[in-house]
Amino acid sequence: MTDTDMTGTDMTPALAPHAIGRDLARRDGAAKVRGTAFYADESPVENPVYCRIVASTIARGRAVSVDTGEAEGLDGVLAVLTPATAERLASTSDAELAVLQDDRVGFRGQIVGAVVAESFEVARDAAARVRVEYEVAAHDAALSADRDDLYTPDQVNPTYETDTAQGDMAAAMASAPVTLERTYTTPMLHNNPMEPHATTALWEPDRGAGALTLYDSTQGVHPVRSTVAAVLGLDEDQVRVVCPYVGGGFGSKGMPHANTVLAAMAARAVPGRPVRVALTRQQMFSLAGYRTPTIQQVQLAAQRDGALDGIAIDVVEQTSRIKEFAEQTGVPTRNMYAAPNRRTTHRLAALDVPVPSWMRAPGECPGMFGPEVALDELAAELGMDPVELRIRNEPDVDPETGKPFSTRNLVACLRRGAEQFGWPGRDPRPGVRLEGGWWIGTGVASATYPVYRMPVSTAVIGYSGGRYVARIGAADIGTGAWTVLPQIAADALGVPVQEVEVLIGDTEYPPASVAGGSSGTTTWGSALVAAAEQFRGKFGADPHEGDEIEASVPENAASERFAMHAYGAHFAEVAVHADTGEVRVPRLHGTFAAGRIVNPRLARSQLLGGMTMGLGMALMEDSVLDPRTGHVVNHDLAEYHVATNADVADLRADWVHEDDPHVNPMGSKGIGEIGIVGTAAAVANAAWHATGVRVRDLPLTLDKVLPPA
Amino acid sequence: MDPDTTLRVDGVTHHLDLDPRASLLDTLRQRLGVMSPKKGCDHGQCGACTVLVDGRRVLACLSLAVAQDGHEITTADGLSEDGADHPVHRAFVEEDALQCGYCTPGQVCSAVGALDEFARGWPSAVTTDVAADPELDDAEIAERMSGNLCRCGAYKGIRAAVADAHREVSR
DSSP states (O other): OOGGGOOSOSOOOSSOOSSTTOOOOOTTHHHHHHTOSOOGGGOOOSSOEEEEEEEOSSSSEEEEEEEOHHHHTSTTEEEEEOTTTSOOOSOOOSTTTOTTSSSEEOSTTOEEEEEEESSHHHHHHHHHTOEEEEEEOOOOOOOOTTOTTOBOOSOBTTTBOSOEEESOHHHHHHHOSEEEEEEEEEOOBOOOOSSOOEEEEEEOGGGOTTOEEEEEOOSOHHHHHHHHHHHHTOOGGGEEEEOSOOSOOTTTTSSOOHHHHHHHHHHHHSTTOOEEEEOOTTTHHHHSOOBOOEEEEEEEEEOTTSOEEEEEEEEEEEEETTBOOOOOTTGGGGTSSOOSEEEEEEEEEEESSOOOOOOSSTTHHHHTHHHHHHHHHHHHHHTOOHHHHHHHTOOSSOTTTOOOBSOOOHHHHHHHHHHHHTOTTOOOOSSOOEETTEEEEEEEEEEEEEOOOOSOOEEEEEEETTEEEEEOOOOOSSSOHHHHHHHHHHHHHTSOGGGEEEEOSBTTSOOOOOSOTTOHHHHHHHHHHHHHHHHHHHHTTSOOTTOEEEEEOOOOTHHHHOBOEEEEEEEEEEEEETTTOOEEEEEEEEEEEOBOOSOHHHHHHHHHHHHHHHHHHHHTOOOOEETTTTEETTOSTTTSOOOOGGGOOEEEEEEOOOOOSSSOTTOBOOOSSHHHHTHHHHHHHHHHHHHSOOOOBSSOOHHHHSOOO | OOOOEEEEETTEEEEEOOOTTOBHHHIIIIISOOOSSOOSOSSSSSOTTEEEETTEEEEGGGSBGGGGTTOEEEOGGGSSTTSSOOHHHHHHHHTTOOSSOSSHHHHHHHHHHHHHHHHTTOOOTTOSOTTSOOOOOHHHHHHHTTTSOOTTOOHHHHHHHHHHHHHHHTO
16 A cells, blocks of 8 residues: 555544554464364353253144154253243344244244253154144245335334435436346355354353353354344343454354254253253355345446446345344445445345345345446446446435445555556456366456444443553454454553453443444444543552543434445456356456554455355355245255365455545454455456356356357 | 273373263363363264374364274363473464464364364365466465364464465474
8 A cells, every 4th residue: 555545535544554554364263274273162161051942843834743752751850941841031032032922933054842852863863753734834935025014114124214316216217328237146045154053151140140141153142132132031240252363254243043042941940950062064044144045136227338327226125024034135226336326125035934134235235236236237338437337426425315335445445455456447248268178268247335423332441550441341242343343452551562462252241232344443443542541540650559430332424414435446357168167267366445443464364254255145145945844955065166275276365555434443354254245247248258148146156157059 | 891991192091981872072171170162063964173193183073082092182272391482382373363262272282283284285175287286376375274164264364374374384
């Protein structure tokens, strides 16, 4: 980076960077490379027992009888939980968490029983011997845009308006010289963190009646505590949730799922024994959330110079009949490009399927696929360079709200990314570069992700033993919070980073928001800065042993005045084998504008990781739900393919310098999700450029890209 | 119960009565409290449970513990005898070849095993001339490390770390 890359305002963020911006190694790295950092299923408890789930083999109906006799006859079996015998929960308003509360089955794979045993082997054996008789009801698990029962949710995740309209999109489509109307689809996708969802539960009467400790694999210990306390009818202070390390989540561990509640129930059934519940990889496909499949009808109306008259996206997606989750797939179209006429809508099919949830960049990730491929199609139609088409439609202000952007450097990303990728001079013709038996092409797509700040998070900073120790119930899901939060606190306190420790991952620490929406650093960092300022204000530069102060994340008044988003540009080179259709991605580059980068080494890992997951989405990830059974048939890692080491070739992530004084004192925007956002579209566009075959349905498997003979 | 089984794990000898159904992975984690190898799939599909058995990389979830009687098992936590970090440990931290860390102990064991296989002159699927001594380039490392999935997508760092460690150990 050089000064000529300066692309911000003439104002700078409040916090002068000293530790911020340093290329520090991960503080938890040494423990993780040895495997001594402990995860939920290996939490330090005495004499644990093991719980194994019995899952429904039908998609809808009733588990009318659960015969536990044979299972209970096995040596080592301690308890078998069934809908008839399980404890009654205090709240069953969340059907996903109402584990074993009645005999109804709402999706295949739902929990209909559970075995607790002295050993894992016995629990597994016994669970297989539980006999469940079902009363089967007709189920419906087929998503289509033609269904006559699609409905309009009240809002889409988290609280966006379901539908928006500006101007007259239909009139724009009728009058514009160039129009395009296409349908794009993204499949059901599963987060599949490497660590399966797991909970170790222990009731501790010594701590007081109803005292429960949960070692839970979660992106937020405090959100788990409040949810589980309500389900079990406990006060929040009776529940402790501990999670110092998380083996990935990508959204699936953002909200507690059934395993967490089941662990508490199972532990209550075997007093005095901690119970470990870990989902099998197969169960991860029904009990841990997933990205809904989406059907996106995209309309573009344009002038011949590329200026958009209108842009619209009408989305159809699925939710579970037992619990609604409405993906905000259409939301990024609301403010990505300038166009006077626009429309976004969301319609849901409520099906007898597992409950969808968050998966890395819900909304932006699937929702930028259709529009970014549509723009590529429009560029071809107009004979325009796809980079220039995007720049041609750069808005001056947020097209939806009219607010100015705090900073918006999409154009800088596109220009710099194009230069570094070697885009200028690209031959736009598709299907003309055959090199050594491979069709070669290049493609581009934009990315965006909002700057979220969660309303609740509190940090305590104390001075002890010559060091500053901060505590906050935040989560490091691989993002680097253990490392970057001390960097922020050090700069806020004005001390070297090695003098600061930040403790996270425990409800014994002050409440913190979920590690989701790329909001962690903004939210927790702002709380730390507030606490550091108050600490210095009260205790000065020379504190005494034991001085301590607590402060919470302030509201950001600037968020009323500005639209705040990160941006990025993805460039991909694709090679398609002329005979087999095998698709490879020799080069995948991303250039991002995401405010100030707190730690370049860790930030690059986040961005590359998002792009790698996007590569999997582009080429291979596809949860195949058989509508005849409601079953994800490829429910393991041998059949649900994620990118492997050999799938990743020349992968690069870079960023432009961006000073944003409005987002937060650090000037940072959040980088956990934007890396995935434009990847699949860039790869699909490059595959078209390679072959001339336009693929509008992910993933780009060889049957779809093979050029017609 | 099966007759007495002897396992040597990270230099410590254990005599165990084992359930013959118990995998090496579950025995390490649940009987011995050795939590370094992780369970990602329990089906030999992800590599998170990779350990070294007599120096060769093995998927502990696909290996029955009773079948390892008398063998030397090394996890990522037991890689160096004096308690110091192994060159592969250091390289993984330096290259940020990890994020969440869950696949990492398996990656580390796999890297040590792969470097040993390479040193013995074993070819891989991408070795063009199997008769020649292969060069440990990026493609060779990627191929040899592709049995270990990383959902965080740290592959680029993992390749750099393996290359760094190779340079260090072969110096």
